[in-house]
Amino acid sequence: MIKKIIALSLFSVLLFSKVNAFSQSTLADTFKVEQSRYLLLDKGLQFRITKSINSMYDFNFPVAERDFAVLAYQYPDHPLPDFLMALGYWWRIEVDVTNEKYDDIFIQYLDRAIEKAEAIYDEDETNKEAAFFLAAGYGFQSRLYSERKKWTKAAWGGKNALKYMELSRGEEEFNPELLLGDALFNYFSVWIPEHYPLLRPVMALFPKGSKELGLQQLEQVATNAFYTRVEAQYFLFRLYASEEKKPYEALRISEYLHSKFPNNPYFHRSYARHLYTVGRWTESLDQSLEILDRIAAKQVGYEANSGRYASFYAAEYYRRIGDMVEAKKYYLQTISYGEESESQESGYYLHALVQLGKMETAAGNKSLAKKYFKEVKRYAKRKHPAHQEARDFIKKNKL
Known part of the structure; x- marks a missing residue:
């Protein structure tokens, strides 16, 4: 049983890579349907939060979070503001993943984003935006719990993230921002079985990837994408x-x-x-x-x-x-x-x-x-x- 839990938690790391790609493109033209229905497709909002996300990458959190707080005031029932706040704390954690100082507040913001997304999803199960935030929220939680060796929670989060990730798909072939997710999946779906033989039976249930294709796609995103360019470059330099x-x-x-x-x-x-x-x-x-x-x-x-x-x-x-x-x-x-x-x-x-x-x-x-x-x-x-x-x-x- 323990081995099974560990295997699932390790798989959640792969899943997180997929979901993380989605999360960094939250402001992109993700779903090309019913633009008035999804907050993510508001062009003015994209411009405002792009500046804030750049501030977040540069560790100017007061500027970024001031904008996120305004967004929360304007859209109190939407998961986007809480999710962006969680992203800021994830970058604080990323600097030293052994430091648990920001764990609680990171999880709190994700829980709030998940709760709001669930309310939207319960009213309309065809809402891809709600499914997206549920996938991303559970994926980030799974990633942190994997780092903390809380295998049961990591496996549970990974399972939920996978469920909603499939429901959040929408015309990805038209969206260069979402190519990052496919790139990471292609690369790590091969890399993980090579380094963790225990997971080979699990990975056999998924489409076969290609590390070469994954790298090509990462280069494409790093060159052509707008919102996910930095994330692609981050993964590229680590892999290189x-x-x-x-x-x-x-x-x-x-x-x-x-x-x-x-x-x-x-x-x-x-x-x-x-x-x-x-x-x-x-x-x-x-x-x-x-x-x-x-x-x-x-x-x-x-x-x-x-x-x-x-x-x-x-x-x-x-x-x-x-x-x-x-x-x-x-x-x-x-x-x-x-x-x-x-x-x-x-x-x-x-x-x-x-x-x-x-x-x-x-x-x-x-x-x-x-x-x-x-x-x-x-x-x-x-x-x-x-x-x-x-x-x-x-x-x-x-x-």
Whole structure:
């Protein structure tokens, strides 16, 4: 039973990708029927909220939420205002998904959006707008519950989202905004069975996807869409960086996103990371130090998780040029931020410990070096590269 629940919750992550694509296109010309019937098709409203959503991406939440509050006053019985407020809190969560600070308010706004959508749907089961908000609301809830390992709730949310997602379909072939959902489904319907064999029987019940087609569709959305362009670019740089091993493509996209939304900490640290990956270390250092300055200034969204990234890139830069004093300073800062964000099993935290162990060995401080290597073996799995490197170094240097 437990395995079945876990399988369903993992599938909800795939489902969330599909629903998330819909959610980011809420302002698009989604349903080309009865324009007077659906609030989403109000052209003036589209313009107003597009500006607000751009503010949300740039972490200017007061501006975005002021507009959303006006919208809630104008349309008190419609799910759109509450759903947009929930999106703002999702971006706060996205910066560090281990931080549960915003969980309750995020769920509260989604519950209110779902309740209002259900009232509309109960009166008219052909209302695609209501079905859309129900699919998106349950999909986002499922995504968060998956992160929190609340498998039963994640599976329940995923099941409901799937039900309403099918009912919300409407002439998608005419809408480039909704192509993002198909792109993500095509890619992840292949990716998930490759990485989670347990889900292969589940995925066999759905149409066969294609990772190649999914990437092509993502590129199409990133180039041609209006409302979903940023979301497509977000998924593209993540896939190019990790799964597709195309670091220069990831850099190209993250550089654009950082330039367009310079106050978004997720895009900022991704840009620094991709600069580091392709060997543009001086530029990565500049961005990393700027991130650390923003954390010190307590800028919205800049916190320990971003600090762990930035400190590590800075440490690596100084180690490469032979400035071990500065390198040690930033490796220690990586450790500090890692502990603050409870990320002791992350690669940057572990590799920082390995480098500190090597530095203390070179300085003749073997007892301190042993302490660092002991921490590596405590937090890293035996097959982790940091664990292997620590074992090899200990053996070679007879620590």
